[in-house]
Amino acid sequence: MFVTDLALTDFRSYENVVLSLEPGVTAFVGQNGQGKTNLVESIAYLSTFSSHRVAGDAALVRAGAARAVVQAKVQRDERPTLLELEIVAGRANRARLNRSPVRPRELLGQLRTVLFAPEDLALVKGDPDGRRRFCDDLLTLLGPRMAGVRTDYERVVKQRNALLKTAAAARRAGSAGDIRTLDVWDAKAAATGAQLLAARVRLLRDLRPHVQHSYEQVSSGQSLAELTYRASVNNDADEPLPEDELTRPDVVEAALLEAMGRLRSREIERGVSLVGPHRDDVELVLGGLPAKGYASHGESWSYALALRLASYQLLTTEGSWDGDGEPVLILDDVFAELDSRRRDRLAELVSPAQQVLITAAVAEDVPAALTGARLDVAEGTVSRAD
Template identity: 65%
Template sequence: MYVSDLALNDFRSYREVVLALEPGVTAFVGQNGQGKTNLVESVAYLSTFSSHRVAADAALVRQGTGGAVVRAKIVHGDRPTLVELEIVAGKANRARLNRAPARTRDVLGVVRTVVFAPEDLELVKGDPGHRRRFLDELTVLITPRLSGVRSEYDKVLRQRGALLKSAGAARRRGGRVDLSTLDVWDGQLARAGAQLVTARAQLVRKLRPHVAAAYDQVSAGQGAARIDYRASIDVVDETPDLDAAELADDSAAGDAARGAVEAREEALLDTGAVTQRLLDAMGRLREREIERGVCLVGPHRDDLVLSLGTLPAKGYASHGESWSYALALRLASYEVLREDEASPWGRDGEPVLILDDVFAELDSRRRERLAGMVAHAQQVLITAAVPEDVPAALDGARFDVHGGEVTRA
């Protein structure tokens, strides 16, 4: 697929901009702060309803205005689809598909993007939250229905957390705690949580060979990358003495034998069994959860463990290795989306690649290898401060971005 037309109104720094784009490589070139990222961010936002830069939508709306509109024509094979999204700060987005009002979730997946950005280094070096978000956003692109499950889970998590806190406070005052409401939340958390866990574990299986292959290519054979899903439910189940258990978010790479790791992963693919295990774990952890006022088990405490050879990448990988790993995760996402046969777009579901200011971050060898690997994608949108940052293999159309004006060079 590719984006053939893009129009923004009051999105970020743009009052109005209209662009005609082509398949192949397009570079947006300009000094910092001129609005390059804002352009590609709008395309990425259409695909996931989230930005790689901010958590809240308010920042996407041009300062001093009430709402932003992003309009794009997406071409799948030879079928064009017109997507329109109105972003109103603090309210639900309004969507239109081919000019007819549509549910926002019907727009999810129409545009598929894979974004490479300097922030990706956090996938390797940062908190597990970055890696969970990476898995969840990709999951939703493949299975838009899970977007609802994801919001449901977040809602239940907040409400159950609030209940645990007030139960803890009541207990400390010596009052009685009504635990029947908690049982209801446990059930909801387990059902929504298990669907997320299973979807993520399935995704990790699909990504794994691609991550290994992409890492091998980006690093020119400098290491064996392997990704594993680390579920908090496994930590709880494998720790008989819960008081000694380390339920910290930051679980280290499992050193268990490969066979055990594989069996654990296999077990996560059974949603019914995971639901039951989550319920059992919440039962065992109840006292601790009330005491601490937080939900201690579930997909919000899971992690994606990135290993290089026998070491975890986090805390061990060099800066260059971390970059190779981050690129490998994005390249693997691209491959998984490309081979997703269940996509409503079939073979035309190949995502648009967005490379936001990444070449300046990479050494020349990684730059050239990455360029070679993405050069043949159907559409690649690149931002760079100077034309020299764009590798020769990615020669294509160019727009200059300056002071809010975008002009074809």
């Protein structure tokens, strides 16, 4: 699939911009702060409802404006689809699909993107939440239904934490608190948490060969890149569940309930939910050692690139999609971060993709293997360079 048209209204620095795009490579070139990332961020946001730069959506709305609108026309299997999303800070988004109002969630899956950015290094070097988000964003692209499971689970954990805090206060005041309500929330957290957790483990299993292969391709190194799901439900468990069992929601649900029972006193003491997918991690291993803390800067970059390339391959090859599932590739300022070998490798690997959108401060940062259209971005205006 590829994006043929993009229109932004009050998105980030853009009051109004309209552009047409072509399949193949397009490079957005311009000095820092001119609005290159803002353009590609809007496309990625339309596909995942999340930004690689900010957690909330307030910063996406142009300062002083009430709402931002992103419109894109996507070509897939010869069929054009028009996606429109209205972003109102702190409120629910509004969406239209081919001009008919729909629930925003129905846009998910219409446009698939994989974005590479300097922030990806944190996937390897940073905290577990980045790796969890990586899994969950990819799950959402593979099957939009997961978006619902994800928000349900977040809501349940929030409510459960509030209840644990109330129970803690009750305990301090010398009363028993309302334990029965807590049981209800344990059950909800275990049921939705198990779905999310099992889906992540299945995802990792599917992703693993692609990651290994991609790592070999970018690094031309001998080290084997492996990933292991670290489930908090297995911490201090008498019989930790092996990976196969973790792919079964029913088994995971029972294990989560058991763990919550075991940890109840500690959870009330701390006032937070201590077990579940929100406390899990994905361990990235390189040549038998954890990448985090052991891998060199270059190796960490190779690993981060391998995760994104593997996502691209999985989305492209994954069967359940009706038709052309190949995502649009977005490379936001990544080439400047890489040494020349990794830069050339990456260029070679992404060049066959149906659509590649690149941002770079100077044209020289775009490897020669990626010839295509060039758009100059300066002070919020976008113009053809040729």
